[in-house]
Amino acid sequence: MTPFTTLTSVAVPILRDNVDTDAIIPSREMKSTGRTGLAEGLFAPWRYSDVAARTPDPTFELNMPEAKGGQVILGGANFGCGSSREHAVWALVEYGIRCVIAESFAPIFRANCIRNGVLPITLPRADVDALAWQEITVDLPAQMVTAGETTHSLTIEDEPRTMLLEGLDVIDLTLKALPAIEAWTDADRTARPWVYLEKTA
Amino acid sequence: MTSTGPKTLFEKIWDTHRIDTGTSGAGLVAIDRVFLHERTGAAALKSMAAAGRPVRDPARVFAVMDHIVDTRIGRGDGTLMEGGSAFITETRAAAKAAGITLFDVNDPDQGITHVISPELGIVLPGVTLVAPDSHTCTQGALGALAWGIGSSEAEHAMATGTLRIEKPKTMRVTFTGQLAPGVTAKDMALALIAAHGAGGGAGHAVEFAGEAVEALDIEARMTLCNMATEFSAMAGFIAPDAKTFEYLAGRRYAPANFEDPYWQTLSTDDGATFDTEIVIDAASLAPMVSWGTSPQHSMPIDGAVPQGPQRAHQYIDLAPGAAMLGTPIDVAFVGSCTNARLSDLRRAAALVKGHKVADSIKKAMVVPGSSSVKRAAEAEGLDTIFTEAGFEWRASGCSLCFFAGGERFPEGSRTISSTNRNFEGRQGPGIRTHIASPETVIASAVAGVIADPRELAKESAQ
Ligand code: SF4
Numbered sequence: 131m132t133p134f135t136t137l138t139s140v141a142v143p144i145l146r147d148n149v150d151t152d153a154i155i156p157s158r159e160m161k162s163t164g165r166t167g168l169a170e171g172l173f174a175p176w177r178y179s180d181v182a183a184r185t186p187d188p189t190f191e192l193n194m195p196e197a198k199g200g201q202v203i204l205g206g207a208n209f210g211c212g213s214s215r216e217h218a219v220w221a222l223v224e225y226g227i228r229c230v231i232a233e234s235f236a237p238i239f240r241a242n243c244i245r246n247g248v249l250p251i252t253l254p255r256a257d258v259d260a261l262a263w264q265e266i267t268v269d270l271p272a273q274m275v276t277a278g279e280t281t282h283s284l285t286i287e288d289e290p291r292t293m294l295l296e297g298l299d300v301i302d303l304t305l306k307a308l309p310a311i312e313a314w315t316d317a318d319r320t321a322r323p324w325v326y327l328e329k330t331a
Numbered sequence: 332m333t334s335t336g337p338k339t340l341f342e343k344i345w346d347t348h349r350i351d352t353g354t355s356g357a358g359l360v361a362i363d364r365v366f367l368h369e370r371t372g373a374a375a376l377k378s379m380a381a382a383g384r385p386v387r388d389p390a391r392v393f394a395v396m397d398h399i400v401d402t403r404i405g406r407g408d409g410t411l412m413e414g415g416s417a418f419i420t421e422t423r424a425a426a427k428a429a430g431i432t433l434f435d436v437n438d439p440d441q442g443i444t445h446v447i448s449p450e451l452g453i454v455l456p457g458v459t460l461v462a463p464d465s466h467t468c469t470q471g472a473l474g475a476l477a478w479g480i481g482s483s484e485a486e487h488a489m490a491t492g493t494l495r496i497e498k499p500k501t502m503r504v505t506f507t508g509q510l511a512p513g514v515t516a517k518d519m520a521l522a523l524i525a526a527h528g529a530g531g532g533a534g535h536a537v538e539f540a541g542e543a544v545e546a547l548d549i550e551a552r553m554t555l556c557n558m559a560t561e562f563s564a565m566a567g568f569i570a571p572d573a574k575t576f577e578y579l580a581g582r583r584y585a586p587a588n589f590e591d592p593y594w595q596t597l598s599t600d601d602g603a604t605f606d607t608e609i610v611i612d613a614a615s616l617a618p619m620v621s622w623g624t625s626p627q628h629s630m631p632i633d634g635a636v637p638q639g640p641q642r643a644h645q646y647i648d649l650a651p652g653a654a655m656l657g658t659p660i661d662v663a664f665v666g667s668c669t670n671a672r673l674s675d676l677r678r679a680a681a682l683v684k685g686h687k688v689a690d691s692i693k694k695a696m697v698v699p700g701s702s703s704v705k706r707a708a709e710a711e712g713l714d715t716i717f718t719e720a721g722f723e724w725r726a727s728g729c730s731l732c733f734f735a736g737g738e739r740f741p742e743g744s745r746t747i748s749s750t751n752r753n754f755e756g757r758q759g760p761g762i763r764t765h766i767a768s769p770e771t772v773i774a775s776a777v778a779g780v781i782a783d784p785r786e787l788a789k790e791s792a793q
C-alpha cells in the first residue's frame with residue numbers, strides 16, 4: 131500500500147448526501163474478481179450520459195476541466211453508504227483519488243479507504259462546502275487541511291493514521307501478535323468449545 | 332479495557348472477544364465465523380493465496396453462491412450477468428483450495444448468505460461473525476455481533492482469526508407497544524430510518540429492544556436487523572431469548588444443547604447505559620413505502636410524498652405532495668435477504684390467494700431466500716398459489732435485489748420490491764424502486780398500483 135503523507139490538489143465537489151457505493155461503482159462495472167479495471171466504471175451512472183458508449187456528461191463534476199488531475203473529492207453526509215464492495219475504493223484509487231473529505235462516512239466504506247491508502251476526512255458541512263474547487267493541501271503528519279488562508283485540523287484515530295502514514299500491511303502487523311491470538315484461542319476453546327467446528331465436508 | 336458494572340449486550344460480546352496484545356492501538360477482536368459469497372469472496376481468497384497466506388481455521392469459514400447465480404429453474408453456472416460465470420467458477424476453485432465449506436450453486440443448502448447462516452446454525456448467540464457483505468447485520472437477530480466488512484478486512488479475518496477495529500458507540504432502539512395488523516418488521520425498519528436518517532446510526536452498534544421487538548418471531552427479527560446497515564449502523568442485534576434457542580435447536584452447526592451458562596448472560600444488564608437511545612411507539616406505525624432514492628425517503632403508505640432533495644424527486648418522478656397510493660407500477664418482486672424467508676412467503680401467499688396480478692404488471696416474481704425455503708414453500712403449496720396468481724416462482728438467490736443478479740427492464744420502469752435498497756440504478760439503469768413489506772408488494776401487484784395491504788386483507792377476509 132502506498133503511504134500517505136501530504137498531497138496538494140484541487141478539491142472536486144460531489145456534494146450530495148448518501149452517495150452510495152452502487153453510484154461509485156455499479157455492480158455491472160465490476161467485471162472480474164480482481165481489483166483492477168475499475169476506474170472506467172467509477173461513478174458510471176453520473177459520469178456518462180450514455181454508459182454503454184462512455185459518453186461523458188459534462189455537467190458531472192469529475193468531468194469538468196478544472197477537475198483534471200484532482201486527487202481529492204468532497205462529499206456530503208453518509209458518503210459511501212450501501213454495499214460493502216471494496217471495489218468502490220479500488221475504483222477511486224485506480225482513478226487517482228487519494229483523499230475524500232465529507233460531512234460523514236458510512237463505516238464499511240471508511241474502513242475500506244484506510245485499508246487502501248485513501249485518507250477519509252470528516253469536517254463540518256460548511257467547511258466541506260467552502261473547499262469546493264479550491265487548491266488544498268492535506269498534511270497527514272501535521273493533521274491539517276489548508277486552503278489558502280484557511281486551515282482545518284484533521285482528526286483520525288492513531289492506528290489508521292499510522293497505517294496510512296507507513297503504508298502498513300495490516301495482516302503482517304497483526305500476525306506479529308500471533309502468540310497472543312493463539313493464547314486467547316486456547317483459553318476460548320475451553321470457555322466456549324461450541325464455537326470451534328470440526329471440518330466436515 | 333474490560334468495563335465493570337452493568338453492561339450492555341454489545342459490551343459483553345465485545346469484552347469476550349477482545350484480545351489483549353499488550354500494545355496500544357485499535358482493539359484486536361476475535362472473529363468466530365466468516366462467510367463469503369461469490370461476488371466478493373473470490374477476490375479475497377485469491378488475494379490471500381497470492382500472498383501465500385493460508386486461512387487460519389477453515390472449519391469456521393463458509394462460502395455460498397448467491398449474488399449473481401441465475402435464479403431461473405434448472406440453472407447451472409451460467410448467469411444473466413455477462414461474465415458472471417467467472418465469479419462462480421473462481422469462487423469454487425478458490426474455496427476448494429482454501430479448504431473452506433462451500434454451498435455451491437445446486438447444493439441443497441444453497442441460499443442467500445444471511446438466510447442460510449441462521450438456517451444452518453452457523454450464526455449463534457454471542458458469536459462474532461463477519462462477511463464482506465453489508466447486510467451481514469441481518470444475523471444479529473440471533474443475538475450475535477455480525478457485521479459487514481470489505482474484502483481486505485475479510486482477508487485479515489481469515490488469515491488471523493481477528494479484526495482490528497475501533498470500538499463503536501452503543502445505541503438502543505426501543506419499540507414500545509404492539510404493531511397494528513398489517514404492519515411488519517419491515518415497516519419498523521423503514522419508519523426508524525425515515526425518522527432518524529440513513530446516517531442516523533453511524534458509529535453505533537444498535538440493540539433493538541422493547542415489547543414490539545420481543546413479539547417478533549426470529550425471521551421477522553432478521554428483517555429488522557437487516558436494515559441496520561441502511562441506518563449506517565455497524566451492527567444491529569437483538570438479545571437472544573427462548574424463541575432464539577428454540578429456533579436454533581437441532582440445526583446442523585449449532586451446539587447439541589444450549590445449557591452453557593454463557594447464553595444466559597447475553598442481555599443488557601439493568602442500569603447499563605447507552606451512548607444514544609431512541610424510542611419509537613410501534614403502535615403508531617403504518618405500512619411504509621419508500622418514495623425516493625434512499626431508504627430514509629420512506630413514508631406511511633397512505634400519506635403524501637414529502638419535500639426531499641430535488642434530484643430524488645426527479646429520478647423517481649414523483650413530486651412533493653403527490654399521493655403514493657395509486658402510483659402505477661411495472662414490476663413486483665418478493666425476495667432478498669430482507670423478506671424471502673418462509674414466514675414472509677406464507678404471509679404473502681395468504682394475501683394473494685384467490686387474487687391475480689394486474690394485467691398492467693410486466694413482471695411479478697417470487698424468489699425464495701434459500702433452497703430450503705423453496706422446498707418448504709413447495710411442500711406447503713405456496714408455489715402454486717403464487718404461480719396461479721401470476722407470479723413467477725424461481726430458484727433461490729439475490730436476483731432482482733440488485734442489477735447484476737436480476738433481469739433488465741426499460742429505463743423508467745417502476746418496481747415495488749421487498750428488498751432493502753432503493754438507490755438510483757440499484758435494480759438497473761433508470762429503474763425506480765419502491766421498497767416495502769412483502770404484503771405491500773402483493774397488494775400493489777394485485778392492484779397494478781401502489782396499494783395498502785390492509786385493504787386487500789380486509790377484502791380477503793370478507
Ligand atoms: S439479497 Fe440483496 S441485499 Fe441481500 S445479500 Fe443479496 S444483494 Fe445483498
